[in-house]
Amino acid sequence: MMKRNLILSAVLALSVSWILAAQYSWGTPQESSLVSQTFTVENMTCAACPITVRKAMSRVDGVHSVKVNFEAKTVTATFDPALTETATIAEASTAVGFPAQVRGEAP
Template identity: 55%
Template sequence: MKRFAILALGAAMLGLPATASFVFAQSAPATASTLTEVTFDVPDMTCGLCPVTVKAAMSGVEGVQSVEVDFDSRSAMVIFDPALTNAATIAEASAQAGYPANVKG
């Protein structure tokens, strides 16, 4: 009810009728069809803590949905929203944490 009163007051100030309809735009969450999956080589991982650091660095990039690091293969599989980030930005985040990453290909 409080929200309606605020909207009605705002509408009155703008000269709109109190019964005016308002639509609030929200950004739609990324769906599986809009996400991109990239696998990175991360060859400098040498100990059990390295994958934790790589995962934290890559996960900290806006738009990254998930990160799975495989220490044995020295790789990281990342799923991200390409509208918010790209593979180069994710690789740079890993490099800034001390673990240069390259798109596997």
């Protein structure tokens, strides 16, 4: 009886771990589905500005990473286009006081 319970417990634990691993891997965007977009953010003037912009853009659902180049006044966001779009990412920066626009677009 004890041996049977031990085997059942092991099978149950293994099944649960497989299910959790599958959910985690299905819920994470695949690198190939991610898109990068560069934004221009002209009014970054101090050391705190890039931090504020990065945090605001990173909070948008679907954004995978945000890299700010303070000297060039640009921000490159890598995101899942199935979850968000460039306008939403730009709006997040604009909402915290740093208007952003897709690089190359006219204001």
